[in-house]
Amino acid sequence: MLRIRNLDAGYGKIAVLRRVSLHVSPGEIVAIVGANGAGKTTLLKTVTGLVRPRAGGISLKGQDIVGVPTERTVAMGCSLVPEGRQVFADMAVRENLLLGAHVQYRRGKRQEVAADLERIYQLFPVLQKRERQLAGTLSGGEQQMLAMGRALMARPALLMLDEPSMGLAPLVVKDIFDTIVRISREGSTVLLVEQNARGALKIAHRGYVLETGRIVLQGTSEELLANRDVQRAYLGRDVNGEGGGEP
């Protein structure tokens, strides 16, 4: 689905990503975990075409997308749920969702939009309840759902989520992660970027650990959760003490 090879990217003179290679296969949930400033958001921005890579290749469904403008990558099936939701606060929930469908109009699939909206309402019943409410009046969790719904309205082949759990109450975070699993089960491929390593790895099939712009570990989620370095650095577990080991 998505394949990144030897990606170098940054802003101005500052190199952020160094030699990053990763892939996401169809149907997978892949998590990229790492501390603040590791380069996770830059990675997503580079994939969507908001940041142009200095070197390396990115392909989506076998097509090279380096240098392809963002609106084209969306049309090609790559949608981003940005960090901090970025919903249109002064517009109604329903309008936010319909905006997400703009590529469907371009694709000439206008008649499918209504059914898609129905589908989103099934996935997030609360959005239907608040259909006419302004997006800015929603709670953080509801806004996150709206941002996800908006991205799904574009019928993406690959859904990328940037820190979906950020700033949300633990119970809401659980809801959001459960929804990601449901979205995945319904056939979407998911690339998830998270500081909440444990939560992300618990729902992902595989993961990559990004540190100062480099991939330092990769493997199945199970392996990463069992890795002592990951435990020390990202899971906040004191592995030196007794009882630190996994069974």
Next chain:
Amino acid sequence: MERDDLEQLQLERLEATLSRVYRNVPFYRKRFDEIGFDPDELRSIADLRRLPFTGKPDLRESYPYGLFAVPLRDVVRLHASGGTGSAAIVMGYTRNDIKTWSNLMARMLVASGVTKDDVVQITFDYGLFTGAFGVHYGAERLGASVIPISSGNSKRQIKIMQDYKTTTLVSTASYALHLSEVMREGGVNPNSLSLKHVLVGGETSTAAERRSIEQALHVTVTDNYSLSEVMGPGVAGECLERSGLHVNEDHFLVEVVDPRTLQPVPAGATGELVLTTLTKEAFPLIRYRTRDLTAVVAGPCPCGRTSVRIRGIEGRSDDMLVIRSVNVYPSQVEAVLRDVQGEEPRFQLVLERKGSLDEATVLVEVSHLFDQMRQQAEFRDKLRRRLASELGVTLEVKLVGKKTLESALEKGKVLDLRRR
């Protein structure tokens, strides 16, 4: 897995491995710095060729924990190879390493036709040696029933094989042959056993040996390649096509180089196998010279697996012996004996030093007794002459009765006592 996907995975894993060894293992950091290699510069698998090789001496000098890439507290298992003392090499495994090992060995067992319904008798030594544990984990992972009988006591092995209805035997090729001999002598009909598969490993075996086991025990024999330093069993093994050993390439990168120039050999040519681990956490190895001679088998395997295949190990790039200044390969001795005896020879080459002179003796088992002393002497002289003309150095020949070398051969086909 498609080749393209595999290469992507290999690259991702290689990059992570290089970053980790550079950060965590002073030996590699120093090596990389010496040649001005920044792991961030790696762009393709081919760039690996810029890196220096790692040899067995490097491993010995790092005894015991110098090459570990994780702190010892993250290591859950230690194994060793190469005897005791300063020649030994110590390998560590994290919990993830053990899990990977189990999975890879399970994969090899599946390729050999073993399923969860099989009863697997493991005749390797349980100890510091990696062989028994690796197969054990793999078989358990698969869900097979494991008999951890360990080595030795052939009669007991056979009794258990009969009573427990063993379907899969895991052993060295020579021990499997030996067991078949003991069965024959004890009047045990192989058809009365439940045995279906024999996985051989732990030593190099020839295709002829493996076919003899198949005939003697009425089983399917698959060859396995294992290397303690790299992991143990589970590195490569034959599928049921038995036309080369599939390397678990998603975990080990394969190179075949000319042992003298250290340059890659042309596709399909014989050379020394060089392995790089892609997922090992505790004891990663970069471009490890295995000293095992093999060649890549061209083309896809009919079984459908896309992983590269290597031929069964054809020898070692370092088993050359120097006897009175003459280079001798044990395989040459073996070839002469095979030719003269007309069967797979059982022999041991013993090297000793008398004063300043090398003394080399070949102990050869003969299957039939000679009627007269004279006949026996003639046969011995014939062997001696053939060996001398073939090798360019005279070896003493001693004929011994059948199976008398059994315990001696546990030390190997060559017993070099000169530097002890």
